[in-house]
Amino acid sequence: MHCLCGEILFENPDQNVKCVCMLGDVRLKGQTGVPAERRGSYPFIDFRLLNNTTHSGEIGTKKKVKRLLSFQRYFHASRLLRGIIPQAPLHLLDEDYLGQARHMLSKVGMWDFDIFLFDRLTNGNSLVTLLCHLFNTHGLIHHFKLDMVTLHRFLVMVQEDYHSQNPYHNAVHAADVTQAMHCYLKEPKLASFLTPLDIMLGLLAAAAHDVDHPGVNQPFLIKTNHHLANLYQNMSVLENHHWRSTIGMLRESRLLAHLPKEMTQDIEQQLGSLILATDINRQNEFLTRLKTHLHNKDLRLEDVHDRHFMLQIALKCADICNPCRIWEMSKQWSERVCEEFYRQGDLEQKFELEISPLCNQQKDSIPSIQIGFMTYIVEPLFREWARFTGNSALSENMLRHLSHNKAQWKSLLPKQQRSSSGGGGGGGEDQAGHGPENEEQTGTIGDAP
Numbered sequence: 535m536h537c538l539c540g541e542i543l544f545e546n547p548d549q550n551v552k553c554v555c556m557l558g559d560v561r562l563k564g565q566t567g568v569p570a571e572r573r574g575s576y577p578f579i580d581f582r583l584l585n586n587t588t589h590s591g592e593i594g595t596k597k598k599v600k601r602l603l604s605f606q607r608y609f610h611a612s613r614l615l616r617g618i619i620p621q622a623p624l625h626l627l628d629e630d631y632l633g634q635a636r637h638m639l640s641k642v643g644m645w646d647f648d649i650f651l652f653d654r655l656t657n658g659n660s661l662v663t664l665l666c667h668l669f670n671t672h673g674l675i676h677h678f679k680l681d682m683v684t685l686h687r688f689l690v691m692v693q694e695d696y697h698s699q700n701p702y703h704n705a706v707h708a709a710d711v712t713q714a715m716h717c718y719l720k721e722p723k724l725a726s727f728l729t730p731l732d733i734m735l736g737l738l739a740a741a742a743h744d745v746d747h748p749g750v751n752q753p754f755l756i757k758t759n760h761h762l763a764n765l766y767q768n769m770s771v772l773e774n775h776h777w778r779s780t781i782g783m784l785r786e787s788r789l790l791a792h793l794p795k796e797m798t799q800d801i802e803q804q805l806g807s808l809i810l811a812t813d814i815n816r817q818n819e820f821l822t823r824l825k826t827h828l829h830n831k832d833l834r835l836e837d838v839h840d841r842h843f844m845l846q847i848a849l850k851c852a853d854i855c856n857p858c859r860i861w862e863m864s865k866q867w868s869e870r871v872c873e874e875f876y877r878q879g880d881l882e883q884k885f886e887l888e889i890s891p892l893c894n895q896q897k898d899s900i901p902s903i904q905i906g907f908m909t910y911i912v913e914p915l916f917r918e919w920a921r922f923t924g925n926s927a928l929s930e931n932m933l934r935h936l937s938h939n940k941a942q943w944k945s946l947l948p949k950q951q952r953s954s955s956g957g958g959g960g961g962g963e964d965q966a967g968h969g970p971e972n973e974e975q976t977g978t979i980g981d982a983p
Contacts, residue, residue: 631655639667642713643720645931646860649710660709661696662689665741668716672737677730679792688787695745695779701873703747708740710867714852715740723923724844727835735801736845739808740852742780747772750878753890770813777806804842811846812853817911820850824918833922844922851919857904857912857939858932864939872900901943908940 635655641647642664653660666686669675675682696705715736719728728736748755752771755763766774781802784790790798811820824847827833827840834840856867872892879893892898916936920929 631657635663639664642667642671643717645717645928647713648863649706649713650863650866653706653709658698658705659693661693661705661712661741662686664709664712665689665737668712668737669734672730672733674730674734674737678734678790680789684787684789688783688789689741691783691787692742692745692780695783697747697749700747700749701877702867702871703744703749703874707867708742708744710856711743711849711852712737712740714855715848717928718848718852721923721926721928723926724835724848727841731801732841732845735804735808736848738780739805739845739849742783742805743776743809743812743849743853744772745776745783746779747776749874750881751890754878754882757887770810770815773810773813777809780805780809807842808846808849811850814911817850817915820847821914821918824922828918828921847915847919847922851915854912854915855932857908858916858936860935861939861942864935865942868900868904868943872898872903875903899948901946901948904943905940905947908936908943912936 632655635652638647638652638655649660652664656663666682666689669680669685674680675685692708693705696703696708698704719725719733719736752763752768755771756768760771762775763771765771784798784802790801793801810816823843827843833844835844856864858864859867875890875893875898876895879889879895882889882893892903913936916929916932920926920933923929
């Protein structure tokens with residue numbers, strides 16, 4: 535057993551252990567050598583724990599910190615591992631609600647699918663309900679001989695690991711991305727080449743791509759000296775954590791335990807490649823590569839590597855597709871992500887930190903943030919996606935919504951910004967364009983409308 539920077543790693547993969555580390559982070563070293571994380575890096579953002587213990591004597595020892603957090607961590611994890619689903623705080627769904635939810639699932643491949651309504655109809659269980667349906671629709675349960683109870687338990691673990699208090703990065707966002715991914719997997723240019731493994735990877739990556747998201751971005755974790763920033767050397771910190779957490783849940787649930795070891799190792803690595811592709815700091819890398827393939831007309835989807843690359847592109851599109859939804863839904867997502875930005879800004883101001891770009895509610899308006907995001911991030915990617923699909927009906931529909939929504943936000947700009955915006959969103963555009971400065975502004979912005 536090794537201790538390092540508040541973490542405990544067990545070298546024996548067979549040990550059935552759970553160990554609470556700084557801020558509750560749990561890591562089990564598995565057979566593939568890839569550290570797997572489980573729940574709890576962010577039960578809350580507490581500056582007493584974010585800073586070095588040498589500067590915060592009131593905390594006491596690391597042992598006391600672990601003991602402080604351990605009961606909550608253990609109770610949550612053990613409850614899920616025993617298959618006990620937390621009771622919904624609202625009334626049980628009556629037959630009318632269930633009937634409406636079933637009716638919506640019959641139209642799950644439609645682009646105007648209302649994930650907010652679906653979440654209400656399922657009493658906050660949109661992610662679990664959607665994934666169970668899609669796994670069945672795509673024949674994945676039969677093909678991979680999955681146990682339905684174990685699948686449900688795993689999906690509950692994923693859904694529970696999203697933070698419902700986050701305005702944007704919550705389980706509803708994950709469900710929305712998963713529904714979009716389902717639509718993209720049906721695109722004729724892609725669908726005929728996909729294997730059951732490709733489909734399962736795409737859906738799992740979409741569902742878990744932001745699991746255990748803290749509601750703050752990578753620069754925030756870096757400047758507060760969070761242990762995950764040190765662990766991942768300030769590179770794709772959140773995406774690495776989402777991936778490792780997903781691996782941990784797969785292993786805990788034993789959903790894939792009946793499959794050959796080589797296959798499960800491949801699934802874990804491909805999930806990592808997909809989830810890491812959602813790092814907005816790699817946007818230009820993927821966009822340039824996609825443009826080159828389309829220019830050279832050398833994409834061969836019979837080849838597993840080219841197919842995996844297009845799954846990465848599909849997930850990136852699904853992750854930032856909110857501006858391509860109908861205005862009523864797109865506007866809701868925009869307001870939610872900006873609320874998350876502003877909360878981070880308020881937290882930074884409270885603790886006398888420099889306020890991150892797009893997080894100052896007094897200076898950064900929702901319209902300017904959204905126009906910049908659409909101009910510099912969304913439009914370039916979706917134009918190339920449309921080229922790939924051969925301007926399919928879905929692609930043309932998304933681009934129409936994108937154009938309409940951008941015009942709507944321009945009309946809502948303050949007058950002084952509107953008159954000087956020219957082709958875009960004034961100062962907000964410039965900020966949104968500087969993605970590498972602020973990973974989840976492009977990270978949060980990249981995840982959001």
